[in-house]
Amino acid sequence: MTTKLENLELAVRAIMADRSFELTSALGELTLVVDHADYLSVMTELRDNISTRFDELIDLCGIDYSAYADSSWQGKRFAAVSHLLSIANNWRLRVRVFAPDDEMPLLPSLSDIWSSANWYEREAFDLFGILFDGHNDLRRILTDYGFIGHPFRKDFPVSGYVEMRYDAEQKRVVYQPVTIEPRENTPRIIREENYAK
Template sequence: MTTKLEKLEAAVQAVLGERIVQSKNALGELTIVVAAADYLQVMRDLRDHADTHFEELIDLCGVDYSTYGDGAWDGQRYAVVSHLLSVKHNWRLRVRVFAADDDMPVVASLIDVWNAANWYEREAFDLYGILFDGHNDLRRILTDYGFIGHPFRKDFPVSGYVEMRYDAEQKRVVYQPVTIEPRENTPRIIREENYGMK
């Protein structure tokens, strides 16, 4: 007897075939990885094919893998992860695509496939600097328009680059370089030889 997850895996394999770079069934969820060149057509096929019929994009986010696994990650740095839902089949699927270039991460936009991708892609651009080819309004959505950098990148400084404050003389908000002195907090650890033993 095949399980629901095995049926999903078989349906996705039948629709996508060799375009699946990696497939992982873990913790009751199916995750597939596809190449950036195939990404847009794969998503259209997952939506339009009767065997999969993923009519909803639930979520889309960026990921920076640069320090994943304590720096042991060996692969492309930036990925876009999408979560799809098929109401018809009551299935969920996670699709991961890695941007081919770490210096300028670009993947295809899904706006023409699911309108819901609009703000998700803007968020991934704002926080990670991932560009979405074909997005007609790719601009910041969470940070200020004058913000420098992408705050969810692993190499972004914790204190940021600039701080803002209200200047009473100029009667406006002004930006200035960060004035906080960086410091390292090391927690004090108390160890007792026989702690917790009777």
């Protein structure tokens, strides 16, 4: 007798039969890694195929792998990870796709397949700088329109580039270069005389 996870794995492998992919199972979940060239067709088939029927995109996020697990990453730097849900089959699937170019990460947009991708892709663009080809309104969603850079990239400075303050003379909010000096906090340790004796 096959389990639900094994049935899902068989269905996904049937869809991916002639494509390049990687499928792993960990902690009771499947992760499918697809090539960026097959991304749209795979996602469309995962939604439309009667054996999978992933009718909901419940999350999409960007990832910067430039410094992964305290070591240097050997693959592509930026990825988008989508979480799909099939209500009919009560299945979940994680799909990861890597952007082919680290300098200008560009992936196809899923907004024509699932309308929920709209704001998720805007968030990945705003925070990681991942561009989504075919997205009809790709603009910042969490940071200010004048914000410089993408704050979730691992090479983004912790204190940022500019700070904002109200200028009483100009009677408006102004941006200026960051004036915070980086410092290292060392905790003060207080020990009693006969501690742990």
